[in-house]
Amino acid sequence: MNYIKLNDGNRIPAVGFGVLFIPEGKETYEATLTALRAGYRHIDTAAGYFNEASVGKAVRDSGIPREEIFVTSKIWIQDHGYEQAKVGIARSLRKLDLGYIDLYLIHQPYGDILGTWRAMEEAKAAGQLRSIGVSNMTPKFYREFIPQFKTKPAVNQMEFNPFFQQKELRKLMEADDVKLEAWYPLGHGDAKLLQQPEIVRLAEKYGKNTGQIILRFEYQEGVVTLPKSTNEGRIKGNIDLFNFALTEAEMNTLRALDTGKGAFDPEAPGIEQMLRENYVITD
Numbered sequence: 001m002n003y004i005k006l007n008d009g010n011r012i013p014a015v016g017f018g019v020l021f022i023p024e025g026k027e028t029y030e031a032t033l034t035a036l037r038a039g040y041r042h043i044d045t046a047a048g049y050f051n052e053a054s055v056g057k058a059v060r061d062s063g064i065p066r067e068e069i070f071v072t073s074k075i076w077i078q079d080h081g082y083e084q085a086k087v088g089i090a091r092s093l094r095k096l097d098l099g100y101i102d103l104y105l106i107h108q109p110y111g112d113i114l115g116t117w118r119a120m121e122e123a124k125a126a127g128q129l130r131s132i133g134v135s136n137m138t139p140k141f142y143r144e145f146i147p148q149f150k151t152k153p154a155v156n157q158m159e160f161n162p163f164f165q166q167k168e169l170r171k172l173m174e175a176d177d178v179k180l181e182a183w184y185p186l187g188h189g190d191a192k193l194l195q196q197p198e199i200v201r202l203a204e205k206y207g208k209n210t211g212q213i214i215l216r217f218e219y220q221e222g223v224v225t226l227p228k229s230t231n232e233g234r235i236k237g238n239i240d241l242f243n244f245a246l247t248e249a250e251m252n253t254l255r256a257l258d259t260g261k262g263a264f265d266p267e268a269p270g271i272e273q274m275l276r277e278n279y280v281i282t283d
């Protein structure tokens with residue numbers, strides 16, 4: 001596994017395994033263990049995925065030393081605000097039960113972001129969180145909040161793939177040395193992307209599948225990716241990216257595929273309310 005250096009001196013495995021929508025209990029436990037056995041060393045969960053406890057148990061049971069596994073979680077909107085964020089952080093620490101969390105993110109950019117961030121800075125100083133960052137901060141949210149933070153976030157986790165390359169946002173983030181983490185790095189299985197002729201041509205040239213070409217492009221762009229797969233072969237293949245390299249001309253060909261449009265708009269009216277109403281942590 002290759003690593004990417006963060007602006008706080010820590011390093012993050014370049015590819016991670018995301019557990020969004022995998023049910024708490026046996027399913028998340030087994031999926032996490034399968035990923036760890038396949039060679040993943042980076043698991044991405046969230047309080048709002050409702051499966052932190054099973055991720056923590058799988059990591060503890062894996063037999064792999066704790067310090068070799070990078071675990072990300074995220075605070076949910078209902079825990080925003082300085083005092084409440086302390087409650088949210090404590091809950092994630094308790095459920096994961098791994099001593100510390102490698103990376104903790106503000107999952108959604110709504111409510112009292114500044115108070116939430118202060119609580120996270122304090123938990124980082126106390127060693128409970130090793131790195132801290134944000135998620136779903138579009139250029140508008142990024143410009144609103146990041147200049148007011150005392151500590152720059154280590155990452156911003158966003159939707160990103162060759163059809164949605166976040167060019168404006170990445171310029172802002174590069175100025176602060178904030179790394180991009182990609183959710184939907186394969187366009188959520190978009191057949192147009194996975195069968196795009198240039199990508200198919202490169203897959204044939206390098207003897208890889210098209211998903212691996214996309215993930216390699218993203219890695220060479222300095223992006224941490226969280227590809228999703230339920231297929232064992234593809235789960236393994238999606239971290240087998242480090243024995244070939246795309247040329248600069250090929251990178252430019254893929255850079256030109258950007259449409260500037262994605263599947264999810266954090267600024268869309270009603271999104272905050274929909275998330276607050278539909279995803280509520282009760283324990």
Ligand code: A2P
Nearest residue numbers: 184185186187188189211227228229230231234
């Ligand atoms: P599958 O589970 O059958 O592998 P994203 O990570 O952007 O959300 O995309 C996930 C989708 O991409 C899933 O439908 C998954 O299907 C598919 N997928 C995952 N890895 C690959 C790959 N290497 N090549 C092609 N499709 C892939």
